[in-house]
Amino acid sequence: MSAATAAEAGVKDGDVIVMTGPSGAVELPLRITEMPDRVVWLPLNSAGGGVASDTGALPGALVRIGPATLVGEAPKEVEA
Numbered sequence: 001m002s003a004a005t006a007a008e009a010g011v012k013d014g015d016v017i018v019m020t021g022p023s024g025a026v027e028l029p030l031r032i033t034e035m036p037d038r039v040v041w042l043p044l045n046s047a048g049g050g051v052a053s054d055t056g057a058l059p060g061a062l063v064r065i066g067p068a069t070l071v072g073e074a075p076k077e078v079e080a
Contacts, residue, residue, distance in 0.1 A: 001033070
């Protein structure tokens, strides 16, 4: 994601983030790169059964992103 999107979500390069879709979530390390703001790019086969099957989010879908948190902490989320 872009540096501006990461700042909005309260995360930085190398942090573990959680991306949540309609039916689940994945946690992945963040890499800041040149991209349009409020866009997240994830390889579809990057975690578990794949991002699409793990989260229910297909390319172009709205998702929530935020820092991976400890149990009991509320994530600070933004739509991407």
